[in-house]
Amino acid sequence: MKNYGLTSFQRDKALEKLYKNIEYMNDNGITMDGKFVPYADFVQNSYNNADRYIAEIQHRAWNMFDYARQNCLENLMFTLTLPTEWHPMKRKYPKSKTDFTMIFNQKFGGRKYITKVNSYKLMNCIVKQNIPFIEPILDFSPIDRYSPRNASKMLSKMLARFYKDRAYTSIPKDLRCYFRVTEPHKDGTPHVHMSLFVPTDKKLRVIKALNRLYPAPLGKIETNIRKPVHYLMKYVLKTFDDLREDKEVSNLTLWYLYHGISRFYTSRTFVSLDIYRKLKGVYDLKELSEAYLRQEVRVYVYPDTNKIALIENEFGTLYVLKPVNWFEKNDFKDRLGEVIFNFCFNGLSIPKSVNLFQKFSFRVKLDDFKPKIQLDSGFESVYKEPKADIPVPVIVDNEEYVFYHGEIYKPKIKPYQMGDFELYNYFKNIDIETVDTRHYIFTRNLLVKRGYLDAEVLKLNAIDELFESEFF
Structure with a gap:
C-alpha cells in the first residue's frame, strides 16, 4: 500500500481523528417524533454516506458540462505540478521508461540533512548567519515550509496568476467554468488536474497563457478530450475509497484528512x-x-x-x-x-x-x-457594510464617559470585565425577578469559575436546574 509520504505517527493521528469523528456522529443526533436519529444518518462526506457524497459530485460535474455545452464552450484538461524543491522524492528509470524506482531528491527544500555548527551537529537546519564569537542565527523551519498543506496553498497561488492574466479575465464572467481536483504524488506532494471550459475564440489565447505561465514540466495541456466528464471523474473517483464492503481506509484518504486538503474546487458558476x-x-x-x-x-x-x-x-x-x-x-x-x-x-x-x-x-x-x-x-x-463608528473615551468632570454616535454615554462594564470584588457585589444585587435568567446564570458561572461560589457550572438555558440549586 502506498503511504503518500505519511509516517506511522501521522497515519495513527489521522485514524484517531477519523474514528473520533465517526464515534461522535453515531453517538449524537436529534430526536424526531420520539425517535433518536444519529448525525451519521444524514451527514455525508468521503467516509460517511460516501455514496451520496460521490453522487453529488457527479451531479455537479454533469451540470457544469451541460452548462458549458449550452454556451458552446470547449474543454481543456490542464495538469499543474510544483517545482522540484517541493518534492521529497523523484523517479529514477534504471532500465526503461515504464520501470522506475523512487529515490530521495537532493534538491528538496525540506529534506533531512545534518549541518555542523561550531562542533555541534544539527538536523534540518539552515545557517543564516555564523560569525565568530557571536551566537549563530539558525532556521529550523524548512521541512514545515514544504509540507503538503503548504504545497497545496502554493498550487493555489500559482493558479491565481492565471486567474489574473488577461487571457482569462477577457472571458465574460458567466462563461468562466472550471472543475479542479487535488491529488498527491507517491511521495505525498500534491498536484492539480483542472477541467477548464472556455469559448472557442479564446481557446488559443488561453493555451498560450498556460504555456507561458507554467512551462513544462510544470504544466501539461490536453485538448482532444472526447468525454470531459468521464475523464475528470476518473481523477475524482481515484481520491475516494470503496467502503461498501467495510474495507480498510486507505492512506490516500488519511493523507487528505491529516493535512486538511480539499479534494476539489469549482468555479462559482451556480448557486451556493x-x-x-x-x-x-x-x-x-x-x-x-x-x-x-x-x-x-x-x-x-x-x-x-x-x-x-x-x-x-x-x-x-x-x-x-x-x-x-x-x-x-x-x-x-x-x-x-x-x-x-x-x-x-x-x-x-x-x-x-x-x-x-x-x-x-x-x-x-x-x-x-x-x-x-x-x-x-x-x-x-458586492454589498459593503458601512463602517461602524468607534466609541471614543472622553473625560468630563474627572469622570470617564464614551462619545458614540454624537452622544455621550456612561461606559457599561460587562460582568467578564469586572474584578472579583466588583463582580461579587454585582451578582448579589441582581434582581432575579426582573433580570434575564440567562444573564443571571452567566454571571453566576463566572463566580463559580473564579472560585467564589461553591456550585456547578450550568448551561444558559438550564432554568429548572437553576431553581433546584438556588434558594429564592
Missing part, C-alpha cells in the same frame, strides 16, 4: 451548495441557478448568522429554518413574519438583469427592536 442542499433535489443545480436568476426562487438570509431563513418559489415555501427551542421558535416567527410583510408591502424592487457571478442583497427595514433580515442569493457579495 447551501441553497441546493436545503431543497433535497427539488431542482438540479443548473435548473436552480436559472430559476433564481429568473426570480422564480427567492432566498432570505439572516445577516447576523448568515443562515438561510426561508426559500420560496412562485408556488409556495420550499424551505423554512426550524427553530432549536421554544424561545427561538417565538423569536423566529416574529422575525420571519416581519420580513415577509415588509418585503411584500414596502414596495421593494429587484433588478431584472443580474450577472450570474454577482450577488445582490436588499435590506428590509424593521422596527428598532427587530434584527434586520437580508435577502441574499448566495453568490459573491
Whole structure:
C-alpha cells in the first residue's frame, strides 16, 4: 500500500481523528417524533454516506458540462505540478521508461540533512548567519515550509496568476467554468488536474497563457478530450475509497484528512451548495441557478448568522429554518413574519438583469427592536457594510464617559470585565425577578469559575436546574 509520504505517527493521528469523528456522529443526533436519529444518518462526506457524497459530485460535474455545452464552450484538461524543491522524492528509470524506482531528491527544500555548527551537529537546519564569537542565527523551519498543506496553498497561488492574466479575465464572467481536483504524488506532494471550459475564440489565447505561465514540466495541456466528464471523474473517483464492503481506509484518504486538503474546487458558476442542499433535489443545480436568476426562487438570509431563513418559489415555501427551542421558535416567527410583510408591502424592487457571478442583497427595514433580515442569493457579495463608528473615551468632570454616535454615554462594564470584588457585589444585587435568567446564570458561572461560589457550572438555558440549586 502506498503511504503518500505519511509516517506511522501521522497515519495513527489521522485514524484517531477519523474514528473520533465517526464515534461522535453515531453517538449524537436529534430526536424526531420520539425517535433518536444519529448525525451519521444524514451527514455525508468521503467516509460517511460516501455514496451520496460521490453522487453529488457527479451531479455537479454533469451540470457544469451541460452548462458549458449550452454556451458552446470547449474543454481543456490542464495538469499543474510544483517545482522540484517541493518534492521529497523523484523517479529514477534504471532500465526503461515504464520501470522506475523512487529515490530521495537532493534538491528538496525540506529534506533531512545534518549541518555542523561550531562542533555541534544539527538536523534540518539552515545557517543564516555564523560569525565568530557571536551566537549563530539558525532556521529550523524548512521541512514545515514544504509540507503538503503548504504545497497545496502554493498550487493555489500559482493558479491565481492565471486567474489574473488577461487571457482569462477577457472571458465574460458567466462563461468562466472550471472543475479542479487535488491529488498527491507517491511521495505525498500534491498536484492539480483542472477541467477548464472556455469559448472557442479564446481557446488559443488561453493555451498560450498556460504555456507561458507554467512551462513544462510544470504544466501539461490536453485538448482532444472526447468525454470531459468521464475523464475528470476518473481523477475524482481515484481520491475516494470503496467502503461498501467495510474495507480498510486507505492512506490516500488519511493523507487528505491529516493535512486538511480539499479534494476539489469549482468555479462559482451556480448557486451556493447551501441553497441546493436545503431543497433535497427539488431542482438540479443548473435548473436552480436559472430559476433564481429568473426570480422564480427567492432566498432570505439572516445577516447576523448568515443562515438561510426561508426559500420560496412562485408556488409556495420550499424551505423554512426550524427553530432549536421554544424561545427561538417565538423569536423566529416574529422575525420571519416581519420580513415577509415588509418585503411584500414596502414596495421593494429587484433588478431584472443580474450577472450570474454577482450577488445582490436588499435590506428590509424593521422596527428598532427587530434584527434586520437580508435577502441574499448566495453568490459573491458586492454589498459593503458601512463602517461602524468607534466609541471614543472622553473625560468630563474627572469622570470617564464614551462619545458614540454624537452622544455621550456612561461606559457599561460587562460582568467578564469586572474584578472579583466588583463582580461579587454585582451578582448579589441582581434582581432575579426582573433580570434575564440567562444573564443571571452567566454571571453566576463566572463566580463559580473564579472560585467564589461553591456550585456547578450550568448551561444558559438550564432554568429548572437553576431553581433546584438556588434558594429564592
